[in-house]
Every structure is written in structure tokens, then in C-alpha cells.
Amino acid sequence: MAATIQLYVVASLLAVSYALWYRSKARKRSLPPGPQPYPLIGNLYDVPSEAPWRTFAKWSERYGDMIYFHTLGREVIVLNSATIAHELLDKRSAIYSYRPFFAMANEVIGWKWSLPSMDYGEKYKRHRKYLQQFFHKQNLPKYYNVELKEVHRLLNDLLDDSEHYAAHMKRLAGGVTMMLTYGHEVTSSDDSFIRIAEKGVLTIEAAGAIGAHIVDFVPWIRHLPDWFPGASIKHLPPGTREDLHDFLHKPFDYAKERLAKGTAVSCYTTALLEETKGEDDEGVRSTAAITYSAGFDTTMSALMTAMIALVADPVIQARAQAEMDSIIGKDRLPTFDDREKLLYMQCIITESIRWGVATPVGVPHRVSQDDYYNSYYIPANTMIIANAWAMLHDPQVYPEPERFNPDRFLHGEGRNPQPDPRGPAFGFGRRICPGKDLAENHLWITIASMFYAFKITPAVNDKGEKIPIDLEFSEHSIRHPKPFKCVITPRRTNSVALIRQTVDI
Numbered sequence: 320m321a322a323t324i325q326l327y328v329v330a331s332l333l334a335v336s337y338a339l340w341y342r343s344k345a346r347k348r349s350l351p352p353g354p355q356p357y358p359l360i361g362n363l364y365d366v367p368s369e370a371p372w373r374t375f376a377k378w379s380e381r382y383g384d385m386i387y388f389h390t391l392g393r394e395v396i397v398l399n400s401a402t403i404a405h406e407l408l409d410k411r412s413a414i415y416s417y418r419p420f421f422a423m424a425n426e427v428i429g430w431k432w433s434l435p436s437m438d439y440g441e442k443y444k445r446h447r448k449y450l451q452q453f454f455h456k457q458n459l460p461k462y463y464n465v466e467l468k469e470v471h472r473l474l475n476d477l478l479d480d481s482e483h484y485a486a487h488m489k490r491l492a493g494g495v496t497m498m499l500t501y502g503h504e505v506t507s508s509d510d511s512f513i514r515i516a517e518k519g520v521l522t523i524e525a526a527g528a529i530g531a532h533i534v535d536f537v538p539w540i541r542h543l544p545d546w547f548p549g550a551s552i553k554h555l556p557p558g559t560r561e562d563l564h565d566f567l568h569k570p571f572d573y574a575k576e577r578l579a580k581g582t583a584v585s586c587y588t589t590a591l592l593e594e595t596k597g598e599d600d601e602g603v604r605s606t607a608a609i610t611y612s613a614g615f616d617t618t619m620s621a622l623m624t625a626m627i628a629l630v631a632d633p634v635i636q637a638r639a640q641a642e643m644d645s646i647i648g649k650d651r652l653p654t655f656d657d658r659e660k661l662l663y664m665q666c667i668i669t670e671s672i673r674w675g676v677a678t679p680v681g682v683p684h685r686v687s688q689d690d691y692y693n694s695y696y697i698p699a700n701t702m703i704i705a706n707a708w709a710m711l712h713d714p715q716v717y718p719e720p721e722r723f724n725p726d727r728f729l730h731g732e733g734r735n736p737q738p739d740p741r742g743p744a745f746g747f748g749r750r751i752c753p754g755k756d757l758a759e760n761h762l763w764i765t766i767a768s769m770f771y772a773f774k775i776t777p778a779v780n781d782k783g784e785k786i787p788i789d790l791e792f793s794e795h796s797i798r799h800p801k802p803f804k805c806v807i808t809p810r811r812t813n814s815v816a817l818i819r820q821t822v823d824i
């Protein structure tokens with residue numbers, strides 16, 4: 320009898336082991352291909368901390384456009400093709416709109432209120448609705464006057480002090496956000512709200528690359544008491560929490576106070592405070608703060624990208640100016656009404672969005688349940704990275720991808736325009752960037768106005784020779800063209816008068 324039981328136990332153990340082995344093998348076989356992992360750490364050392372999107376794009380040559388790897392137990396799938404990203408993230412957005420949990424950024428530093436890192440659910444939907452309704456394409460004409468005012472201020476600043484053009488453009492981008500969000504007017508680069516916002520956004524840097532911190536892989540470390548050996552890993556630079564707190568609260572309190580006193584300038588915060596009648600201050604406060612943290616740096620990147628491209632290529636710049644002269648004439652500055660007619664300028668904006676790829680890997684998504692695509696198995700909770708950089712620099716889709724060439728998007732007889740880059744550039748499905756139309760308006764009116772009013776050329780050295788423009792980008796999670804020097808001169812004799820007239824308007 321005992322022998323029978325023993326035999327039965329051994330047979331059962333063998334059967335269970337075989338089933339587990341078979342399951343893991345079958346699972347492995349049907350996962351998308353990817354680099355060979357090491358035991359336990361997986362592919363931790365295969366993913367470079369600098370510009371991983373380039374490495375992911377290279378992997379496509381070996382593994383195809385859907386690549387699986389894992390690091391310390393976190394499963395990741397990279398999508399290098401816009402078609403696959405569309406199939407999964409757009410068409411199956413009901414299960415692909417979740418976010419991975421990033422313990423360091425969300426819990427340790429305290430960014431869990433922020434929409435881009437918030438998981439999908441009721442609270443997320445409410446916050447998203449707030450942003451979406453205010454920044455809906457149909458509502459944007461209401462904000463044209465704010466944008467025009469800021470752009471005209473920029474033109475005046477460039478006349479007064481063209482050397483610090485980058486600082487003036489920062490003031491412009493920050494100024495539009497602060498006015499639309501809090502009704503606060505930014506009059507100098509040294510504005511106190513901008514300083515608060517800059518410090519607040521910097522706190523995220525304590526997280527290192529998002530998802531690269533040990534706490535992100537071993538989340539329970541965040542619960543260790545500070546005195547516990549090893550807990551130092553979650554220590555933050557002094558002032559981090561205070562800076563983040565000020566960023567969230569100070570501008571919001573200012574707008575709320577002014578609303579109570581009846582002196583508020585109508586803006587995102589006041590409109591929503593009135594709508595929610597004091598029942599969701601937290602939602603209004605956190606979505607207001609996100610307009611700066613998600614919108615400022617990305618918009619700056621797009622502005623600088625378009626600018627450097629036009630400065631580096633005088634032929635493209637002259638062509639854009641000739642088109643503007645033919646549509647606008649010579650006696651007024653551009654307005655939003657000109658946009659539809661300026662087809663080449665529209666292609667410049669589209670090409671800037673493609674060429675610069677401000678957010679090369681966007682924000683990762685998470686799939687909430689097991690799924691299959693083209694017979695590949697996608698395990699529940701896998702992090703999905705849409706590699707916009709690979710999609711927008713794929714030579715099969717965009718020949719000579721490193722070349723800035725607005726003609727790719729020209730329509731007309733005999734032309735075959737290349738795919739619109741806005742999908743990959745602004746993200747997918749229910750998570751698509753809610754500020755995309757605002758950002759594009761901003762980009763359009765700024766670039767059109769600057770190049771209508773000024774001729775902008777590379778700086779010259781002591782010998783009068785042009786200093787070549789370095790078209791390299793700094794490859795952070797938001798890509799920026801490296802700083803460059805240029806000469807900004809009024810384009811026509813009446814340009815100064817046209818710009819100065821705007822001061823009194």
C-alpha cells in the first residue's frame with residue numbers, strides 16, 4: 320500500500336513538473352522574439368540607459384517589429400511599427416490603456432496624481448475628461464488671442480535682444496501655459512510661477528530614467544522604514560517633496576483665491592472650479608499642474624526643432640517666406656486665419672513633428688489581460704513601449720529619415736505623400752496626448768510669425784564665416800536639438816514697425 324502511495328506521489332510530481340515545464344516552454348515559444356535573457360536579471364544589461372529607442376530600432380533587423388524582453392521580472396514588448404501599434408493600442412485600447420506602476424516616480428517622489436502615470440480607471444477618466452474638454456480642438460480658437468499676444472511679445476523680445484532667443488521662447492511657452500491654466504501673466508523669464516514650475520518638474524529627475532530604478536522592480540522597498548539597511552535607496556535630494564508640493568499647490572491656490580475675490584482671469588482652473596463646485600479640487604489641481612509638466616518641455620522641443628531646421632536650411636526658409644509673402648502680403652503679421660492657405664508651412668510643421676520626435680518612446684502602456692497578436696502571446700501586465708522614434712525614422716516609410724524634408728508631405732499631382740507622423744508622435748488609443756492640437760497651434764503661429772518677421776541665419780565667427788549648425792539632439796526622454804547660435808534680423812524695412820505696433824494692441 321505504502322509503495323503504491325509513493326509511486327502515486329512521484330508520478331503526480333513528475334506530471335506537475337512536466338506540465339509546468341511544458342507551459343513555460345510553450346509560453347516562451349509563442350512570445351514575440353527578443354534578445355536572449357540572463358537568468359533572473361533577464362535583459363537588464365541589454366537595454367542601454369542612453370537612447371534605448373535606437374537600440375530597440377536596431378533589434379528589429381533581427382527580431383522583427385514586435386520584440387519581447389524582460390528585466391528583473393518586468394515583461395516588456397517594444398513595438399517598432401506604427402501598423403502594429405495601431406492594431407493593438409488604438410483598436411484594442413479597452414485593454415491597452417493601462418499604465419505600468421513606477422514606484423519611484425509615483426510613490427517615492429509623489430507623482431501619483433499625474434495623469435500620464437495614473438492607471439486607467441474611474442479617477443483617470445474623470446481627470447482626462449477635464450483636460451479633454453478644455454483643450455478640445457473646437458475650443459482652441461478661444462485661446463488664439465492669448466497665443467497671439469505671447470507670440471507678439473516674443474517678436475518684440477527678439478528685436479530687443481536676439482542673442483537670448485532661447486530664453487524668450489521659453490518665456491513664451493511658459494507664458495501661454497500659465498495664462499491658459501492659471502490666468503497668470505508671465506512678463507519675464509524670471510517669473511516666480513515659472514521658477515516654481517521648473518523646480519517642480521525637476522523633481523522627477525530623482526527617479527532617474529523612469530522605470531530604471533531598483534524600486535521600480537522591487538516595489539516593496541518603498542515601504543522600508545528610513546532607518547532600515549538599504550532603505551537609503553529611496554532617499555531623495557533635500558527639498559524634493561517641498562518643490563513638488565509648491566508646484567502642485569501654489570499656482571492653483573492663487574487662481575482659486577482670485578476666483579473667490581472676483582478678480583480671476585478666466586482660465587482652465589477657474590472654469591473647472593466653477594464646474595465642479597468645490598467637489599473635486601484635487602482633480603482640478605492635479606490636471607492643471609500636468610499642463611505644464613506634460614506640455615512645456617515637449618512644446619519647447621518641437622519649437623526648437625522647427626527653428627533649427629529652418630536656420631540650417633536657407634532654401635527651405637526662403638521657400639516658406641515666399642509662400643507667406645504671397646498669401647499674407649507684406650503689411651501685416653500672420654494670424655490663424657492664414658493657416659489653411661499656407662500649405663508648405665503646414666508641411667514644415669508636420670516634418671518637424673516627424674524629424675524631431677520630441678517623445679521618442681512616448682509613455683509606456685500596460686495591457687490588462689492576456690492577448691494574442693499574429694499568433695504571438697502577450698502576457699497580461701506586460702509593459703508596451705511604442706517606439707515612435709523607430710516608426711518615424713524607418714527608411715522604408717520615410718526615405719532618408721535623417722533629412723529634414725517638408726516635401727514628403729506635399730499633396731498634388733504626381734505626388735505620393737508619406738504617412739502622417741502625428742499618430743506615433745502624439746501617442747495612441749485612449750491615452751493619446753490631450754494637448755496635441757494646442758501644441759500644434761502654438762508651434763504653427765510661433766514659427767510662422769518668427770520667420771515672417773525675421774531672417775534667421777547661422778552665426779558667423781571672427782572671420783565672418785558661417786558657423787555650421789550642429790543638427791545633433793540631446794537624447795533624453797524628451798529630445799531637444801543641441802543649443803545653437805544664430806543671427807536674427809528683421810526681414811524687411813517695415814518689419815520693425817509691424818512688430819512694434821503689436822505692443823499697444
Ligand code: HEM
Nearest residue numbers: 435610613614617618621677681745746747750752754758
Ligand atoms: C509637441 C508637443 C507634445 C508632444 C510631442 C506630446 C506627446 C505626448 C505623448 C507621446 C504622450 C503619450 C501618449 C500615450 O501614452 O500613448 C502624451 C501624453 C500626454 N500629454 Fe502630450 N505632448 C505634447 C504637448 C502636450 C501639451 C501642450 C499638453 C498639455 C495641455 C500635453 C498633455 C499631455 C497629457 C496630460 C498626457 C497624458 C495623457 C494620458 O495619459 O491619458 N501634451 N503627450
